[in-house]
Amino acid sequence: MTSSHGRGLHLAAAVDQRSAYDADSYVALARLAESGGLDFVTLDDTFARPGPDALAVLSRVAPVTSRIGLVPTVTVTHTEPFHVQAAVATLDWVSRGRAGWRLDVSTTEGEARLFGRRHAAPADALWEEAGEVAEVAAQLWDSWEDDAEIRDTATGRFVDRDKLHHVDFTGSEFSVKGPSIVPRPPQGHPVRVVDATEGQARRTAARYADVALVRAASSAQAGAVRAELRASAEKFGRDPDTLRVLVSLVVDLGDGEHAAEPGHGGGGPRQTAHGPLYRGGPVDLAELIATWHGDRTVDGFHLTPVEPRRDLERLVNGTVALLQHRGRFRTFYPGSTLREHLGLARPANQYAVTGAAS
Amino acid sequence: MTVRKPSRKQIHLAAHFPGVNSATVWADPRSKSQIGFSSFEHLARTAERGLFDFFFLAEGLRLREHKGRIHDLDVVGRPESLTVLNALAAVTERIGLAATVNATFNEPYELARRLATLDHLSGGRAAWNVVTSSDAFTGENFRRGGYLDRADRYTRAAEFVAVARELWDSWTPDGLSRPFAHRGQHFDIAGEFTVPRSPQGHPVVIQAGDSGEGREFAAQAADVIFTRHGTLEDGRAFYADVKGRLAKYGRSADDLKIMPGVSVVLGDTAAEAQEKAAEIRRQQVSPQNAILALEQIWGTDLSSYDPDGPFPDFDPVPDASLTQGRTRRGDTVATAEKWRALSREKGLSIRQTVIEASGRQSFIGTPEAVAAELEIFVRQDAADGFILVPHLTPGGLDEFVDRVVPLLQERDAFRTEYRGGTLRSHLGLSDPVWKG
Numbered sequence: 004m005t006s007s008h009g010r011g012l013h014l015a016a017a018v019d020q021r022s023a024y025d026a027d028s029y030v031a032l033a034r035l036a037e038s039g040g041l042d043f044v045t046l047d048d049t050f051a052r053p054g055p056d057a058l059a060v061l062s063r064v065a066p067v068t069s070r071i072g073l074v075p076t077v078t079v080t081h082t083e084p085f086h087v088q089a090a091v092a093t094l095d096w097v098s099r100g101r102a103g104w105r106l107d108v109s110t111t112e113g114e115a116r117l118f119g120r121r122h123a124a125p126a127d128a129l130w131e132e133a134g135e136v137a138e139v140a141a142q143l144w145d146s147w148e149d150d151a152e153i154r155d156t157a158t159g160r161f162v163d164r165d166k167l168h169h170v171d172f173t174g175s176e177f178s179v180k181g182p183s184i185v186p187r188p189p190q191g192h193p194v195r196v197v198d199a200t201e202g203q204a205r206r207t208a209a210r211y212a213d214v215a216l217v218r219a220a221s222s223a224q225a226g227a228v229r230a231e232l233r234a235s236a237e238k239f240g241r242d243p244d245t246l247r248v249l250v251s252l253v254v255d256l257g258d259g260e261h262a263a264e265p266g267h268g269g270g271g272p273r274q275t276a277h278g279p280l281y282r283g284g285p286v287d288l289a290e291l292i293a294t295w296h297g298d299r300t301v302d303g304f305h306l307t308p309v310e311p312r313r314d315l316e317r318l319v320n321g322t323v324a325l326l327q328h329r330g331r332f333r334t335f336y337p338g339s340t341l342r343e344h345l346g347l348a349r350p351a352n353q354y355a356v357t358g359a360a361s
Numbered sequence: 362m363t364v365r366k367p368s369r370k371q372i373h374l375a376a377h378f379p380g381v382n383s384a385t386v387w388a389d390p391r392s393k394s395q396i397g398f399s400s401f402e403h404l405a406r407t408a409e410r411g412l413f414d415f416f417f418l419a420e421g422l423r424l425r426e427h428k429g430r431i432h433d434l435d436v437v438g439r440p441e442s443l444t445v446l447n448a449l450a451a452v453t454e455r456i457g458l459a460a461t462v463n464a465t466f467n468e469p470y471e472l473a474r475r476l477a478t479l480d481h482l483s484g485g486r487a488a489w490n491v492v493t494s495s496d497a498f499t500g501e502n503f504r505r506g507g508y509l510d511r512a513d514r515y516t517r518a519a520e521f522v523a524v525a526r527e528l529w530d531s532w533t534p535d536g537l538s539r540p541f542a543h544r545g546q547h548f549d550i551a552g553e554f555t556v557p558r559s560p561q562g563h564p565v566v567i568q569a570g571d572s573g574e575g576r577e578f579a580a581q582a583a584d585v586i587f588t589r590h591g592t593l594e595d596g597r598a599f600y601a602d603v604k605g606r607l608a609k610y611g612r613s614a615d616d617l618k619i620m621p622g623v624s625v626v627l628g629d630t631a632a633e634a635q636e637k638a639a640e641i642r643r644q645q646v647s648p649q650n651a652i653l654a655l656e657q658i659w660g661t662d663l664s665s666y667d668p669d670g671p672f673p674d675f676d677p678v679p680d681a682s683l684t685q686g687r688t689r690r691g692d693t694v695a696t697a698e699k700w701r702a703l704s705r706e707k708g709l710s711i712r713q714t715v716i717e718a719s720g721r722q723s724f725i726g727t728p729e730a731v732a733a734e735l736e737i738f739v740r741q742d743a744a745d746g747f748i749l750v751p752h753l754t755p756g757g758l759d760e761f762v763d764r765v766v767p768l769l770q771e772r773d774a775f776r777t778e779y780r781g782g783t784l785r786s787h788l789g790l791s792d793p794v795w796k797g
Contacts, residue, residue, distance in 0.1 A: 024481040024557060026450070050470070053538065053555045056478040062447035063482045066398070082471060085422070085502045086441070093444035097398045117470045119550040120504075147438065156388045159649035162438075164431040167424065180501035182431070184421055186396050186438040 011346060012296050012332050013247055013303030015043045015074070016318065020311050024055050026063045032311055033064045036071055039319035040333055042344040043072025045105055045196070045305065050078065050114045058090055058104075065098035072341030074103035074196055079136040080129050081109055081118040085179055088140035095188035100340035103194035103214070104140075106133050106207075130203035135174035137195055137211035142170040144192050145352045146182030168354045190342050191349045198251070199232060200278075209235035209246070213347055216251045216305050218278035221271060225250045226300030247302040247345055250295065255282040255309040256317040278307075285321025292322070293331050372739045372775050373618055373746025373788060374766075375459070376408035377417045379754045383435045384624070384720075386644040386752050393755055395436050398448060403755035405449045408456055411762035412776050414787040415457030415488055415565075416449065417587075417748060418442040422466060423499040425686035427653065428662065432686075434650050443475050450483035457784030459488035459567060464518040466494065466503045469548055473525040476564045477556040485560030485783030489525075490567040490587060493518045498685045515574045517547045522566060522582045524548055529564075530796050532557045539797065561785050562793040571599070580606035583617060584790050587748055590621035590723045596743025618745040618788055623723035625749060627760050631726050638725045641752055642716050651712035654719070657684050658693050658700070668712040672701050732768035739774070 018032040029046070036044045048057035057075035065073060073094065077087050087104075095102035108129035109115070115123045148166035155163075170181035192213075199208035199215035208215040209232050217232075219225035225248075233243035252272050271291065272279035281288060295301050308314030326332035342349060378401065379385040386392060394400050405416045420442055425432040442460035449458055458479065462472060472489075480487035493514035500506045509517060524543050531541040531554045542551035568575060568583035579586040580603060588599060604614045626641060628634030646654070648668035656663050660678040677693040704714045724731045738744045751757025769775035780786060 024478075026482045030451075050474075050555060053553075053557075055481060055556060056475050058444065059447045059475060059478040059482060062444045063451050065448050066402075066451040081468070083466065083503055083505075086467070089441040090444050093440040096396060096440050097445060097448035099398070113552055117550055117552040118468050119548060120468070152438070154387055159388075159647040160433045161387050161436055162431070162433045164433045167431045167437075177504045178501070178506070179503075180423070182424055184424065184438060185440055 010299070012292070012326070013042045013249060013345060014039075014292075014323065014332065015045060015072075015249060015303070015305045016041055016315055017047065017305070017307040018044045018311060018315075019047050019307065022053065026060070029060050030064055030067050032315055033061075033068050033071060033073070035315050035319055037068050039323040040327075040336060041071060041319075041323070042303070043074045043101075043103055043194075043341055045074045045103075046076065047105075048076040048078065049107070050081070050109060050117055051111055058094060062094055062097055065094065065101065068098075068101075070101070070336040070339060070344075072101050072103055072194065072344055073098055074105050074194065074341075076105040076107050078107045078109050079133045080124075081114065081120065084136045084139050084177060085143070085183075087136065088143045089183060089185050091140065091193050092144060092183065092185040092188040095190055095193045096185070100189035100342070102188065102190065103196050103341055105196040105198070106137060107198070108133050126201075127203040130207045132174065132176050133197075133204075134207040134211055135172075135176070137197075137207065139170065139172040139174065139179050140195075141192055141211075141350075142172055142353070143179070143181055143183040144187055145354050146170050147185075147187040148352050148355050149187055149191075152186065166355075187352070190340050191352070194341050194345065194347070199228070199248075200251075205232065206235065208232065210239045210241075212246065213342075214247045214249060214345065216249055218251045220274050220279040222295040222298045222300045225295065226298065229300060229302075245347060247347070249303045249305045250301045251278055251305045251307065253277055253280045253307045253309060254288060254314055254318065255280065256285050256288065256314045256321070257282075257310060280309075285317045286325060288318070289322045289325040289329075292326060293329065296331070369773050370739055371789075372735060372769060373620060374408075374411065374413045374775070375415045375417050375457075375620060375746070375748040376404060376411075376413050376758055377419070377622060377748050377750040378404055379436070379751055379757060380419055381421055381436050381439055383645050383650050384750065384752055385436045385754065386641065387436050388644060388647070389753060391756055392753055395754055396438060396440060398445070400755040401440075401445055401449060402452050404751075404758055405453050405456060405458075407755075407758045407762055409453050411758070411766045412779060413456055414746065415459045415486075415784055416446075416453075417459045417490070418445060418461060419490075420461040420463060420492065421686070422463060422494070423502055423686050425684070426498075427656070427684045432653075432684075434647065434653060443479060446487075447479055447482055450479070450486065455486070455779040455782065455787075457486045457488055457565065457787060458483055459490055459565070461490040461492055461569070464491050464493050464521040465509055465514060466499070466505060467521075469521050469524040470528065470550060470552075470554075472521075473528040474554065474556055476525070477529060477554075477559045480559035480561050480564050481556065485785070487559070487561065488565035488567055488585070488784055490569055491518055491522060491583070492569060496685070511574070515578055519578055519582060520545050520547045524550070526563055526793075526796075528554045529558065529562065533797055534558055534795055558795070561783050562795065565784050565788065565790065576603050577606060579603060579617060580612070581610050584785075584788065585618045585620055588619060588621045590623045590747075593738060593741060593743050596621065596738060597741060600742050600744065615789065616791070618790075620746045620748050621723075621744050622748045622750050624752065625731055625761055625765070626722045626725045627728055627731060627764060628725075629727065631730065634725045634727065638722050641722070642719065645752070646712060646716045646719060648712055651715040654715045655711060658696050660693065666711065669710045672704055672711060672714070728764040728768055732765050732772065732774075735765075735769065736772055736774045
C-alpha cells in the first residue's frame with residue numbers, strides 16, 4: 004500500500020490541570036486548542052493521584068467544541084474491557100467522530116488496593132494485557148457492521164442480526180463474548196494512542212496504536228524510535244503509514260520571547276523526570292517543531308504545558324500562528340473527525356463480508 | 362402576582378429515554394436515531410423545558426438473544442449511560458441526570474469516582490439507578506463472569522452503595538482528602554479517593570424493583586424508588602408498605618420518593634386518545650413480535666404459526682433457555698391458559714390476544730383528564746411522582762410538556778420554575794450529613 008499521508012504536521016496538547024473539577028476550565032482550554040486547529044487534546048487520568056474521570060470531562064467538552072479530537076486516558080488494568088470500549092465508542096458518538104483513547108496501565112500496589120481484585124504486576128505483563136484490551140475493543144467496535152440497523156418494517160426487523168457478531172475473545176486475564184451494546188462508532192475505530200517510550204508499551208503501540216507518543220530529547224533520538232516503531236508495525240502486518248509518531252514535550256513558555264534556555268542543546272529540550280522539557284519562547288518552539296518535522300524524524304508533537312492557561316495561549320497564539328504563517332501547519336480543519344485530522348482512513352470492519360452472508 | 366408557597370403535595374416528574382424493548386416504536390416515520398446524540402439532546406432539553414426533576418437512562422450489558430440468536434425485532438443498541446449524561450450536562454442547566462449502572466459488573470472505587478465526576482461537571486445533578494444482575498449470560502462479557510444468587514446480589518449492592526458513600530465522604534467538606542479503608546463481605550479495599558466531595562455530597566441513589574429484597578434495600582439506602590405502575594389501590598398499598606419500612610432505618614417518609622414508570626397517551630377527546638392508544642399497541646406488537654411473545658411463553662419454536670390465526674393446542678414446554686437477557690417467564694402454563702381463554706372468549710387471533718393481554722398505557726385521555734388523574738395518584742399517596750416512558754424517539758415527550766405540564770402547574774401540583782440548582786433540591790431531599 005502506498006502512503007497517502009502527505010507529511011502533514013500534527014499537533015496536540017494536554018489540557019491537564021491540577022485540582023480542577025469544574026467543567027468550565029476544561030472547556031476553555033479545549034476551545035483554545037481548537038482555535039489553533041490542533042489535531043486533538045489529551046487529558047491524563049490515573050487512580051493514583053487526585054483528578055476527575057478524564058473520559059467524563061472530555062464528554063462534557065464534546066458538545067461545546069466542534070472539530071478538535073478528544074483523547075482521554077483510560078486505564079485498562081483494573082477496569083472492565085467491555086465497559087471501556089463502550090465508553091470510548093460513546094465518546095465518539097457524542098462528539099460525532101472525534102474520540103480517541105490513550106491506553107495506560109496501573110502498576111502500583113496502591114492502585115491495586117483501591118480495587119482489591121488483583122495484586123500489582125510488572126509493567127511488561129500489564130502492557131501485554133493492554134494489547135489484548137486494545138484488540139478486544141477493536142473487535143467489539145466491529146461487532147456491529149455499519150449497516151446492521153435496517154428498520155425493515157416488512158419483516159418487522161430493526162437489525163439484520165447477520166451483521167451483529169459475537170467476538171468470543173479469550174485473553175490471558177479475561178474473556179468477552181460480545182457483541183458490544185453500542186453500535187459501531189462514527190470513526191469505526193476511535194483513535195488509539197499509546198505512550199511508546201518504554202519497554203513492552205512500545206511493542207503494544209507498534210501493534211495497536213494509531214498514534215504513538217515518544218518522549219525524546221533530540222530529533223535524532225525521535226527518528227530512531229520512529230523508525231523502530233514503523234519497522235515493528237510492519238512485522239505485525241500493518242502498513243507503517245497507518246501509525247503517527249508524535250514527540251511528547253513538556254513546554255514552559257513562561258519566559259515570553261526570551262531565547263530558549265541555554266545549555267541544553269541549542270534551545271532543544273532537556274531530559275527531566277517528567278520527560279523532555281522545553282523552556283523558552285514560542286518562536287523558538289516553532290523553530291524546533293519545524294526543524295524536527297523537516298528532518299522527517301517525527302509526524303508531529305504532543306505538548307504538555309507547565310502552566311495550562313498561560314502556556315497553551317502562548318502556544319496557540321505564538322507558536323502555532325507562526326507555523327501557520329510559514330505554511331507549516333494548516334489554518335483550518337479540512338475534515339470533521341479525528342481520523343481525518345490525522346490523515347488516517349476509517350478502518351474496514353473485520354467481520355464484514357462483501358456480497359455474502361457472514 | 363405574588364409567589365405562592367406550595368400548599369399542596371407536589372408532583373415529581375422524570376423522563377425515561379425510550380427503551381431497548383418492544384414498547385419503543387421504531388417503525389413509526391417520526392422515529393429517529395436511538396444512538397445519535399441529537400436524540401438524547403432533544404429529549405433531555407424537552408424534559409428540562411417541562412421543569413422535570415431528572416432525565417433517566419436505562420442499561421443493558423448483553424444484547425438479548427432468542428432461540429440462540431440476537432433478538433432483532435426491537436430496538437437494539439444504546440450508548441454508555443454516564444458518558445452520554447456528561448455530554449448532556451453541557452446542553453442542559455438544571456435537570457437531573459440519572460444513569461442506570463449495574464452493581465454486579467462494576468467496582469465501587471471506579472463507579473463512585475465516575476458518579477462524583479458527573480456530579481462535579483453537572484453542578485450537582487447526578488443520580489445513580491442501582492441495578493443488579495444474576496445471570497451468567499451477561500457475565501460472559503466481564504472479567505468477573507459468573508453468577509450471583511439472588512440473595513448475594515442484594516447484599517453486594519447494599520455494600521456497594523455503602524462503600525460508594527464512604528468514598529464520597531472521604532474528602533472533608535473543606536477539600537481535604539483522607540484515606541479510607543473498607544473490609545466487608547464483598548469488598549476489601551483501601552487508599553485515597555481521587556475526587557473531592559461533590560456538589561450534592563452524595564449523588565442521588567435510585568432503586569428499581571418491587572421485590573421484598575428490593576423494597577428493603579430501597580428503604581435502607583435509596584432516595585428514589587422506580588417502581589411499576591398499577592391500579593390506584595395497588596399503588597397505595599406499595600406506597601404504604603415502602604414508606605412504613607423507613608422508620609427502622611431512622612428515615613422519614615420524605616426521604617424516599619416513590620416514582621412509578623408510566624406511559625401517557627393524549628387526545629383531544631377521550632375517544633381519540635383511546636384510538637391512538639390502540640394504534641400504539643398495534644405498533645408495539647408487530648406480527649413477528651406476537652409470535653415471539655408466544656414463543657417466550659411456550660418455550661418452543663412457533664414460527665410456523667400464523668399471527669392472525671389460532672393458538673397452539675399444546676401446553677408450554679418447560680425450557681427456560683429459549684430467551685436470554687431478560688426475565689419475563691414466571692408461570693408459563695398459567696399464562697398460556699389465560700391467553701387461550703381470552704382468545705376463545707373474544708374470538709381473538711394470536712396477535713389480537715397479545716395486544717389485548719400486553720401492558721396497556723397507564724394514562725389515556727385528554728390533557729385535562731390525564732393531569733387530574735396524575736394528581737389523584739400523588740394526592741392519594743399512590744406515588745410521589747412519575748417516570749414517563751415515551752414510545753417515540755425523540756419527540757415522544759413534546760406533547761406532554763406542551764399540554765399537560767401547564768395544567769399541572771395551574772392545579773398548583775407542579776413547580777413553575779426550578780428553585781435550586783441540584784437534583785436533591787428538585788426532589789426535596791435533604792443534604793447528606795458528612796460522616797468523616
